Amino acid sequence: MTVRDDASQTDVRMDDDPRLRPEREAVVGSAGRRRGPGRGERLMVPRAEFRSYYGLPVLNEPTWEAHDIAGYLFLGGLAGASSTLAAAAELTGRPHLARAGKVGAVCALGGSMYALIHDLGRPERFVNMLRVLKVTSPMSVGTWILTVYGPQAGLAALTSVTGRFPRLGRIAALGAALTGPAVATYTAVLVSDTAVPVWHDAHRELPLLFAGSAVASAGALGLLAAPLEETGPARRAVLVGVVTEYAAAKLMERRLGPLVAEPLKRGRGGLLMRLGEALSLTGALVSQTAGRRSRGAAALAGAAVLAGSICVRFGVFQAGMASARDPKYTVEPQRARLGEESHP
């Protein structure tokens, strides 16, 4: 059987005419119309199955370690809200609750600083964070918030424990109380300001979730460390915090829609979220009942709420990581968005 090359002419220019454009003008598949109907045409309806490059993620997965960054999300919230609760307790004549809050805040702050610096690829270059202040970088803003907050929280705790310079201590406590809420909530912006689908798309609800979780954990610390006659504000903080945390989480799931909310419901993220909610709600319930009468029950409730808050922060973190790992959470919402634009 003899086979002849029917289309020996190709469109690749082999000559070196200097007047020609430098790039090749090879026209792929220029042999004319294909036989047979419809081949090579663009589909008019969207594909049911989303497509990807060998199932590989579109995004590069965050390099943040869970125990550092998710841990910091919790510790930062605990520190910030504890400072605020401590100052309020001091001003309303609850010295034990105030001291617990101040000491708790400075310990949580210490843990935060360790986690943040430990997570850096070049920890010795931590001070490079102080080269600039960029409002477009929540991490830069957060560094400066911590720089303002940290010394005040430290001073408040030191004067409270030593009993020296009470006036200075009060000023520092008030300063820490006013910057604390920023410490507790900016972390939501920190994670939201990424391309990670779960974190970014939840940018409206995450600050509320983190604020609720922070209030609950500060209250829980008060329940653990303060005597019963002073735990009134802590108990109420736990209730409001846990309810806010729960409501914000539900709101967030609804906002994300069935697909992107999946990592918050399934897998490691889902497990942590469910566990966190259960612990927080149980702790809040115990704190409002047996926790009013028994110091032990109050401490138990406090521990449960703290554990719940940790679980929720780790849950949000892990859900975000899972959403970065699977291309469908990146591609499908973007495809849907493009579809809406072309068919309004």
Place this chain on the structure above:
Amino acid sequence: MAFDLDRGLAETQDPAASSGYPDPPERMGFFTDTSVCIGCKACEVACKEWNAVPEDGLNFTAMSYDNTVGLGADTWRHVAFVEQPRGLGGQESGLTVVDVPGPTVERAHTRTPVSLGMPASGPGDGQVGGVPDMDFRWLMASDVCKHCTHAACLDVCPTGALFRTEFGSVVVQEDVCNGCGYCVPACPFGVIGKREDDGRAWKCTLCYDRLGVGQEPACAKTCPTDSIQFGEVEELRERAARRLAQLHDAGVGSARLYGHDPDDGVGGTGSIFLLLDEPEVYGLPPDPVVTTRDLPSMWRHAAVAAGALLAVLAAVSWGSRR
């Protein structure tokens, strides 16, 4: 300038000018025409050689000829290989059977083929008179940093290690980067990565050191088919549009441009691509958006939450005696 959020996020088209360069040169970038990519990976090699990018695994990935998987700290050019059971535009094998007398062909159709125990090659099913079309195409595309007009990595970098060059490209200063890793999840294209043993973030620099002395980037210089073209972004956009029209005229309806539109979610990219399928097939996001576009809204929500936190803790403390 760092304080001016609106200016930082403004919809400007000349990134160098909006970054404060008083009289910047033309914005430079790439046009990667994947329709002429032959998958030789010379760009990957040239990039590694010139920029001294470390080896990152000589692996068999089972993903066609791809063994670098994707862009990251140690892969600044990545050639994707996609195999599809689909023709490429109007491409035909161009093979037809000739010189066989008509009666022979006629008789061949009536005969029952007998197996000679040979492995099958050529037309099966006893077919004579034509070679069936290969319904197969091989898409190859060299991916690179997009050097976005609105670059999320640059926006979120807390140390100022990432900066905008006078050419409009985005470059990491390795002597400033402290490895916080924020740029990694901020990039909507999954370009920048953190080198684990080194601790810092690395990505394509558009060969900033070569540009300064009038040289083109190593990948564009080495590309044997001019699939990677380097030039002024404005001119490349026109060139890309012309090439697209040429391919559409030739019946390659699946050709489309990517990153050319200044009105997209990242304000257009400095690296424009001509693709032959949907972006996600090459591992690219179909509608990338710079995350900092929503940052003002994020700060507003956080401010409300912080205010609520303060109010709630005040209320629970002063609200009741107990």
